[in-house]
Amino acid sequence: MSSEESEFGIIGMAVMGQNLALNVEESGYQVSVYNRTGSKTKEFKQQRASDRDIVATYELEDFVSSLERPRKILILVKAGDPVDMVIDQLLPLMEEGDIIIDGGNSHFQDTNRRVEKVEEEGLYYLGTGVSGGEYGALHGPSIMPGGHPEAYEEVSDILRSAAAQTPEGPTCEYLGPRSAGHYVKMVHNGIEYAVMQSIAEAYWAMENLLELNHEEMADRFEEWNRPLEAYLMEITVEILRREDEKMGRPLLQMILDTAKQKGTGKWTSRSALDLGVPTPTITAAVDARLLSSRKDQRGRLSELYETGNSGVYDGFGEDLEDALYLSIVTAYAQGLDLLTVASHEYDYSLDLQDVARIWKDGCIIRSDLLDPISESYSDSELDTLLASKKFRDDYRDGLNSLQKVVSAISKTNLICPALSASLNYFNSLTSERLPANMIQAQRDYFGAHTYQRVDEEGTFHTEWQDIKNV
Numbered sequence: 001m002s003s004e005e006s007e008f009g010i011i012g013m014a015v016m017g018q019n020l021a022l023n024v025e026e027s028g029y030q031v032s033v034y035n036r037t038g039s040k041t042k043e044f045k046q047q048r049a050s051d052r053d054i055v056a057t058y059e060l061e062d063f064v065s066s067l068e069r070p071r072k073i074l075i076l077v078k079a080g081d082p083v084d085m086v087i088d089q090l091l092p093l094m095e096e097g098d099i100i101i102d103g104g105n106s107h108f109q110d111t112n113r114r115v116e117k118v119e120e121e122g123l124y125y126l127g128t129g130v131s132g133g134e135y136g137a138l139h140g141p142s143i144m145p146g147g148h149p150e151a152y153e154e155v156s157d158i159l160r161s162a163a164a165q166t167p168e169g170p171t172c173e174y175l176g177p178r179s180a181g182h183y184v185k186m187v188h189n190g191i192e193y194a195v196m197q198s199i200a201e202a203y204w205a206m207e208n209l210l211e212l213n214h215e216e217m218a219d220r221f222e223e224w225n226r227p228l229e230a231y232l233m234e235i236t237v238e239i240l241r242r243e244d245e246k247m248g249r250p251l252l253q254m255i256l257d258t259a260k261q262k263g264t265g266k267w268t269s270r271s272a273l274d275l276g277v278p279t280p281t282i283t284a285a286v287d288a289r290l291l292s293s294r295k296d297q298r299g300r301l302s303e304l305y306e307t308g309n310s311g312v313y314d315g316f317g318e319d320l321e322d323a324l325y326l327s328i329v330t331a332y333a334q335g336l337d338l339l340t341v342a343s344h345e346y347d348y349s350l351d352l353q354d355v356a357r358i359w360k361d362g363c364i365i366r367s368d369l370l371d372p373i374s375e376s377y378s379d380s381e382l383d384t385l386l387a388s389k390k391f392r393d394d395y396r397d398g399l400n401s402l403q404k405v406v407s408a409i410s411k412t413n414l415i416c417p418a419l420s421a422s423l424n425y426f427n428s429l430t431s432e433r434l435p436a437n438m439i440q441a442q443r444d445y446f447g448a449h450t451y452q453r454v455d456e457e458g459t460f461h462t463e464w465q466d467i468k469n470v
């Protein structure tokens with residue numbers, strides 16, 4: 001063990017923990033590491049960390065006492081009970097002013113509870129979203145910290161130097177009190193789901209309607225991604241080009257079509273529903289994963305119905321590019337709208353310009369699109385991206401393509417739930433009148449729930465039926 005005390009500690013030596021330890025050390029800090037199973041720590045120290053200023057510890061007591069005060073401990077363990085277990089083990093060993101940073105995908109309500117518990121003991125708890133997968137953890141993730149601002153000040157230099165570096169600064173910014181960081185990370189994941197599903201639908205239409213091969217599809221995505229520089233599009237290109245060594249054909253064809261999920265997309269939709277915020281593209285993406293998981297049922301039902309794929313028309317391919325672009329923009333618009341409402345509801349005081357800026361690099365939803373998004377939010381009055389000058393023009397230019405694509409796909413048995421949800425979201429939000437007058441009349445009819453009139457203030461009820469004669 002090194003004679004000096006370490007400036008930073010990491011608990012959890014799965015790949016994310018290992019990579020972040022190497023990243024933080026690379027930024028010039030001595031790091032202590034600990035894992036419940038010591039063999040993992042030993043292997044890490046002997047192999048990847050052999051010539052690094054990384055102190056391997058095998059007892060939690062040794063780990064804690066190897067750290068300088070106030071201690072700064074990042075926990076990267078599976079979200080849920082393991083986080084509570086680690087906190088319970090740490091608390092008796094730590095001292096006032098020490099800081100626990102939860103870098104996992106914890107549910108924001110768990111984070112609120114943990115902040116309260118840890119702060120009651122005189123310590124600090126920073127619920128911190130970390131995005132970017134294994135590569136990001138090693139080379140610079142996007143870091144979304146929330147919690148007590150004084151605690152953030154203590155760790156800010158370390159986290160900012162480990163984050164991705166952009167011309168506008170590191171992709172790490174203090175976001176707000178309590179669970180603000182984990183809330184923002186949750187919404188990041190909701191957007192991630194919606195963008196992934198939109199891309200998947202475009203791929204599916206290209207393959208089945210345009211009948212392009214994998215190389216051709218990769219070329220198109222590559223071209224479409226030039227102005228966007230979106231990570232999720234970039235990986236789509238690579239995925240489409242990858243061959244299965246065993247079969248000598250595109251690997252994608254060999255991957256089972258049932259999507260799994262750890263739950264952050266569902267949490268986003270659930271929280272949006274709780275707060276009364278419509279996020280239909282995100283929810284469509286969650287539903288699409290659920291539907292995909294019904295593989296057996298899908299197989300059985302597909303035999304009961306005829307299929308037909310005659311939805312393509314001249315110019316479909318070009319329209320598809322615009323349709324995908326608008327669906328992606330709409331995914332961000334819904335996520336940011338949710339953040340606006342949540343910030344108000346939970347007193348996070350989020351700065352959406354900052355949020356967009358720290359998503360610009362390092363994270364899974366990174367894209368050059370985040371520049372105009374961040375710029376749009378320099379207008380503090382902006383209530384939705386649909387109203388921003390830049391995106392208003394984009395919607396005007398691309399809307400017809402989105403309509404035509406959704407309509408063409410809908411004439412087939414192919415699916416486009418995210419594209420279609422984005423279109424309906426846009427149409428609803430930009431319609432001065434909606435058929436909700438009918439809903440109100442129905443509610444009043446069967447439940448005397450009352451309605452308002454367009455020509456008069458007040459609350460009204462109509463006796464729709466003559467009860468005596470019913």
Ligand code: 6PG
Nearest residue numbers: 131132133189261262263264364
């Ligand atoms: C990230 C990702 C990551 C997430 C995976 C898997 O920002 O690095 O969002 O945190 O865990 O993408 O999520 P699902 O299993 O829900 O698809």
